[in-house]
Amino acid sequence: MPVSPSSSAQAARKAVAERLRSLRKEAGLTIAELADQCGWHHSKTSRIENAVTAPTANDIRQWCAATGAKSQAQDIVVQSVHAESLYREWRHETRRGLTRLQEETGKLFRTTDLFRVYSSTLVPGLLQTEGYAAGVLAAAARFRQLPGDDSAQAARARVDRSRIIHDPGRRFVLLVEESVLNCQIADVDAMAAQLGYLLTAGAIPTVSLGVIPAAAQLRSQWPRETFHVYDDKLVSVELVSARMRINQPSEIELYIRAFEELRSMAVYGSEARALVLKAIDALG
Numbered sequence: 001m002p003v004s005p006s007s008s009a010q011a012a013r014k015a016v017a018e019r020l021r022s023l024r025k026e027a028g029l030t031i032a033e034l035a036d037q038c039g040w041h042h043s044k045t046s047r048i049e050n051a052v053t054a055p056t057a058n059d060i061r062q063w064c065a066a067t068g069a070k071s072q073a074q075d076i077v078v079q080s081v082h083a084e085s086l087y088r089e090w091r092h093e094t095r096r097g098l099t100r101l102q103e104e105t106g107k108l109f110r111t112t113d114l115f116r117v118y119s120s121t122l123v124p125g126l127l128q129t130e131g132y133a134a135g136v137l138a139a140a141a142r143f144r145q146l147p148g149d150d151s152a153q154a155a156r157a158r159v160d161r162s163r164i165i166h167d168p169g170r171r172f173v174l175l176v177e178e179s180v181l182n183c184q185i186a187d188v189d190a191m192a193a194q195l196g197y198l199l200t201a202g203a204i205p206t207v208s209l210g211v212i213p214a215a216a217q218l219r220s221q222w223p224r225e226t227f228h229v230y231d232d233k234l235v236s237v238e239l240v241s242a243r244m245r246i247n248q249p250s251e252i253e254l255y256i257r258a259f260e261e262l263r264s265m266a267v268y269g270s271e272a273r274a275l276v277l278k279a280i281d282a283l284g
């Protein structure tokens with residue numbers, strides 16, 4: 001797996017690598033000697049210590065056994081799993097199916113009180129109708145050449161998970177670019193139903209829905225990659241090849257600043273509904 005472009009993921013991986021390097025040095029072993037004891041090539045030891053290759057759980061257990069630190073193995077395994085979770089290629093995220101991916105994200109939803117979502121591409125998953133979600137997930141399944149297309153089941157799971165927007169005590173601040181309203185990712189009937197739902201979504205007490213007009217002048221922020229901010233603790237960024245999770249406070253602060261600037265350019269209420277109605281009319 002490639003090194004993440006995010007400093008959060010890279011720093012977490014380097015912390016694991018440094019901990020393993022320290023164990024080797026404390027045991028008085030050279031790179032080659034540790035490799036011999038573990039039964040692999042010395043270049044693998046070097047790649048792990050330089051955070052180029054992520055160690056497997058078994059690698060860590062062998063490393064700790066070779067350095068006389070078996071008691072630390074499980075703790076380092078947990079640390080490494082967390083580091084790798086910050087940058088996950090979609091091919092790994094989807095290998096157990098799209099439905100399981102929806103369910104796993106639902107766990108994060110249940111521990112979050114304030115959701116801030118900016119999307120320059122699609123209607124946010126929290127506001128997707130089943131027909132629209134099925135179109136999105138079917139396209140994802142085709143693009144990633146998934147062997148078993150469970151997009152219809154995954155769409156139902158996404159809608160079920162989204163019922164959380166009705167939970168009192170939580171807040172959902174959602175922003176979309178106007179172009180999202182015109183991106184026909186599903187058939188006309190599904191798009192019409194999705195846009196119709198957006199007309200009423202702003203009336204949900206927990207939801208604030210803003211649309212950034214295409215004609216907005218003097219933008220302080222250009223359209224960005226789609227990202228989600230969970231409370232002030234985690235940012236999830238969706239890339240073509242991977243999902244990146246950011247937990248470095250300085251990076252989270254940057255995303256929150258970008259979100260607030262984007263939020264200031266959005267329109268709400270009747271102005272937002274007018275843009276949605278315009279998109280519905282364009283469907284013909």
